[in-house]
Amino acid sequence: MLNPQLALYDEELTEIREVADRLHQDSRARTILIVDKNGQLIAASGVDAELDTTSLSSLVAGNVAATGGIAKLIEEEEFTGQYHEGKEISVHMTIVARRIILVVLFDKNTTQGLVRLRVKKANEALTGIFDALAAKPKGAQEDVFKEITDEDIDNLFGP
Amino acid sequence: MSFINYSAREINFKVVYYGPGLCGKTTNLEWIYKVSKPEAKGKMVSLATETERTLFFDFLPLDLGEIRGFKTRFHLYTVPGQVFYDASRKLILRGVDGVCFVADSQDARMDANLESLENLRHNLEEQGFNLDELPYVVQYNKRDMPEVLPVAELSPSLNPTQVPEFEAVAIDGTGVFETLKGLARQVIQKQRGS
Numbered sequence: 001m002l003n004p005q006l007a008l009y010d011e012e013l014t015e016i017r018e019v020a021d022r023l024h025q026d027s028r029a030r031t032i033l034i035v036d037k038n039g040q041l042i043a044a045s046g047v048d049a050e051l052d053t054t055s056l057s058s059l060v061a062g063n064v065a066a067t068g069g070i071a072k073l074i075e076e077e078e079f080t081g082q083y084h085e086g087k088e089i090s091v092h093m094t095i096v097a098r099r100i101i102l103v104v105l106f107d108k109n110t111t112q113g114l115v116r117l118r119v120k121k122a123n124e125a126l127t128g129i130f131d132a133l134a135a136k137p138k139g140a141q142e143d144v145f146k147e148i149t150d151e152d153i154d155n156l157f158g159p
Numbered sequence: 160m161s162f163i164n165y166s167a168r169e170i171n172f173k174v175v176y177y178g179p180g181l182c183g184k185t186t187n188l189e190w191i192y193k194v195s196k197p198e199a200k201g202k203m204v205s206l207a208t209e210t211e212r213t214l215f216f217d218f219l220p221l222d223l224g225e226i227r228g229f230k231t232r233f234h235l236y237t238v239p240g241q242v243f244y245d246a247s248r249k250l251i252l253r254g255v256d257g258v259c260f261v262a263d264s265q266d267a268r269m270d271a272n273l274e275s276l277e278n279l280r281h282n283l284e285e286q287g288f289n290l291d292e293l294p295y296v297v298q299y300n301k302r303d304m305p306e307v308l309p310v311a312e313l314s315p316s317l318n319p320t321q322v323p324e325f326e327a328v329a330i331d332g333t334g335v336f337e338t339l340k341g342l343a344r345q346v347i348q349k350q351r352g353s
């Protein structure tokens with residue numbers, strides 16, 4: 001399977017959040033999002049209440065998927081980085097460990113150069129975390145789902 | 160594929176509505192969006208052309224409630240049905256946990272249904288999936304139209320493996336939630352490992 005199931009535990013999430021928070025601080029960016037290539041938000045830093053991170057994550061993943069499709073057509077392995085320049089806010093996206101997208105939203109408080117520099121460092125840290133996660137054997141916690149009964153599923157939809 | 164966040168006690172699934180152009184995939188999502196409680200749904204995102212044809216995808220995040228203390232969240236996607244958007248359809252199938260094939264019940268659309276179904280099977284294989292092993296339901300939409308084929312006639316061609324099938328009129332909501340429930344049930348059962 002190309003995209004095996006992603007399971008995250010407290011330990012890794014704490015590490016991922018620390019990387020996001022450090023990047024947020026060091027790059028002076030507005031917001032950091034760490035998104036699965038399938039469009040699921042994994043962690044964020046510097047998110048304000050109005051930001052619809054669910055839609056944003058899905059669109060970022062769609063964008064990266066479309067760009068990946070272009071790369072394939074022109075026989076390029078992958079475009080690892082993307083940059084969209086806006087009047088007020090710009091977006092920098094980087095693919096990490098082939099399955100995660102690191103998204104940085106930044107404004108005039110910083111520069112693209114600084115963002116790129118700090119992203120490089122965060123990329124290395126995240127690659128280490130996700131590579132270790134991929135190598136980790138499935139834990140006992142996965143058994144939670146084995147206990148689900150048909151009744152539990154029926155209850156989800158109400159009467 | 161599903162994403163389990165043990166820290167936040169959340170599980171996320173991705174399901175895709177597939178089918179020929181104008182069969183009602185977007186209409187299914189619009190109905191679900193319309194009747195779902197505000198706290199259970201996120202924004203519906205539609206990447207469509209100026210004539211409201213799906214260009215890339217529609218997206219609707221939906222919270223189904225809790226199972227054994229885990230928030231169960233479904234991300235619903237549609238694909239663009241028009242034949243020439245095949246490259247986009249392939250991308251949207253990545254990491255899918257379940258598929259609903261929306262068939263147009265009208266006699267005149269039978270060939271389009273068959274072509275789309277074949278395309279679904281082929282595109283899934285390219286992504287490393289086998290349709291016969293994936294949570295999967297079939298919906299016969301537009302049952303209110305005048306020249307529809309009886310389900311007994313549609314089913315042998317469009318549902319040869321006899322997965323759960325549902326009749327629907329997505330525009331007024333008939334069968335829409337039954338279809339989603341049928342699919343969600345299979346997706347969760349697969350997660351359970353049965």
